Amino acid sequence: MTKILITGATGQLGQLVLDALSAKAVPVETIAVLVRRQEAAAELQAKGYDVRLGDYSDADNLEAAFAGLDRLLFISSPEIGQRVPQHLNVIKAAKSAGVSFIAYTSLLKADTSKIGFAPEHIATEEALAASGLDYCLLRNAWYTENYLMALPQILEMGQHFGAAGDAKFAPATRADLAQAAAEVLVSAGHEGKIYELAGDDAFTYPEYASTIGELAGKDIAYVDMPEAAYQQALESAGVPGLMASLLANADVAAKEGSLFDDRKGLSKLIGRPTTSLETVLKEALNQ
Ligand code: NAP
Numbered sequence: 001m002t003k004i005l006i007t008g009a010t011g012q013l014g015q016l017v018l019d020a021l022s023a024k025a026v027p028v029e030t031i032a033v034l035v036r037r038q039e040a041a042a043e044l045q046a047k048g049y050d051v052r053l054g055d056y057s058d059a060d061n062l063e064a065a066f067a068g069l070d071r072l073l074f075i076s077s078p079e080i081g082q083r084v085p086q087h088l089n090v091i092k093a094a095k096s097a098g099v100s101f102i103a104y105t106s107l108l109k110a111d112t113s114k115i116g117f118a119p120e121h122i123a124t125e126e127a128l129a130a131s132g133l134d135y136c137l138l139r140n141a142w143y144t145e146n147y148l149m150a151l152p153q154i155l156e157m158g159q160h161f162g163a164a165g166d167a168k169f170a171p172a173t174r175a176d177l178a179q180a181a182a183e184v185l186v187s188a189g190h191e192g193k194i195y196e197l198a199g200d201d202a203f204t205y206p207e208y209a210s211t212i213g214e215l216a217g218k219d220i221a222y223v224d225m226p227e228a229a230y231q232q233a234l235e236s237a238g239v240p241g242l243m244a245s246l247l248a249n250a251d252v253a254a255k256e257g258s259l260f261d262d263r264k265g266l267s268k269l270i271g272r273p274t275t276s277l278e279t280v281l282k283e284a285l286n287q
Helices: 012-023 038-046 059-065 083-097 118-131 144-148 151-157 174-186 205-216 227-236 241-254 265-270 277-286
Strands: 004-006 031-035 050-053 071-074 101-107 134-140 159-162 194-197 221-224
Touching: 004 012, 004 174, 012 031, 012 174, 031 038, 038 050, 050 059, 059 083, 071 083, 071 174, 083 118, 101 118, 101 174, 118 134, 134 174, 144 277, 151 159, 151 205, 151 277, 159 205, 159 227, 174 194, 174 265, 194 265, 205 221, 205 277, 227 241
Parallel strands: 004 031, 004 071, 031 050, 071 101, 101 134, 134 194, 159 221
Antiparallel strands: none
């Protein structure tokens, strides 16, 4: 019996991976989850998962947490600035525990991306390559859901702000990316593969603004700003300094194609078209 483990199983992506595994009728007793909080552990245990307690920052307990596992879905840490040491802990522990395959959630086009989040993902990809373990890279696009965070303000102000000009974005929903991760975990032949996982449909910010306008029945304009002014606007809206700077920088990087890909790697992996922006927006506007 092949035993798989999902790290970050309590997170938004991790929960959807568990749903996707359930939809594939993967027996719950073959699924382990890495959890760092007792209350979340109890909840997942009650659902029948094999709960392993562990924290990416605690190298020693990770090896014990990974005992007896075959395949690991390694969901990247959200702790920017801490990811490299945390991720190295995970890879080292997986190797020591005898895990045979790791699927890692990296960043779209990590090796060429100009996005400020890329260096930590590249360091992780390099550590996986150096580990001698079998692995595959799930280079995830930005989540479509990220673009919804400003939706209430966009609707209120009738304006969408950014610094990306007419750059193209091809994000993907967490649910589609989760289905891809589940597929890689339970089927064979993914060793050494690099999957660039973006949505089938791309849009620019002016197109995003006009799609919202059409669906909401009001005029929405896109207002393009210089990077520093956009960063300031994000900070004024309550986004913390480091994140505001990374997001403003990402808009500029998008002009060089860092958030766009048209190879349809995601729809090929999940065997169906990806969920469109329009579908996601309609759902959000109906809530
Ligand atoms: P999320 O909802 O924030 O989930 C993060 C998961 O990581 C949670 O299960 C969390 O556990 C766990 N975690 C955090 N720190 C940990 C640690 N030190 N040791 C062990 N587990 C730890 O994020 P998500 O939306 O599912 O996204 C998954 C990952 O994708 C993120 O962690 C981040 O690396 C990356 N990301 C991608 C995008 C994108 O647009 N593609 C956007 C944001 C983030 P708790 O429940 O205990 O907190």
